Amino acid sequence: MSEDACRLDVWLWRARFFKTRALAARFLEDGRVRLTRVGSEAVRVDKASRTVRPGDQLVFAIGGRLFGITVQALGERRGPASEARALYCEASLEGGH
Numbered sequence: 260m261s262e263d264a265c266r267l268d269v270w271l272w273r274a275r276f277f278k279t280r281a282l283a284a285r286f287l288e289d290g291r292v293r294l295t296r297v298g299s300e301a302v303r304v305d306k307a308s309r310t311v312r313p314g315d316q317l318v319f320a321i322g323g324r325l326f327g328i329t330v331q332a333l334g335e336r337r338g339p340a341s342e343a344r345a346l347y348c349e350a351s352l353e354g355g356h
Contacts, residue, residue: 265333267292268307273334275343276321283307292319316350327351 265273268283277283284307286292294309295301295316311317315330328347337343 263333264310264312266307267294267304267309267311270311270330270333270346273337273343274346275337275340276326286319286321292317 268280268287271277271283271286272280277286287304287307287309290303290305292304293301294304294311295318296312297314301318311330311333313330313332316328317330318325318327320326327350329350330346331348332346334342334346
């Protein structure tokens, strides 16, 4: 895989949204994440192997909380929460996604 892209299940795990990569993969395979690339329409992700790049926007709900985030970095490992927080920033949820 290129250095400018990362599997989405790995990224969600590195960003500490899920405790295990398997949980992240199952969440993605259930189609519970929407991915928007710059200049593209939002698509529902249904494969854990789908790639994510800096600048991509993700919308998903976990535990009753709606997340709208923009990927800032891919990361190299699953680090502490402070390191994970640097991988994304909050995005505005427009259009009722």
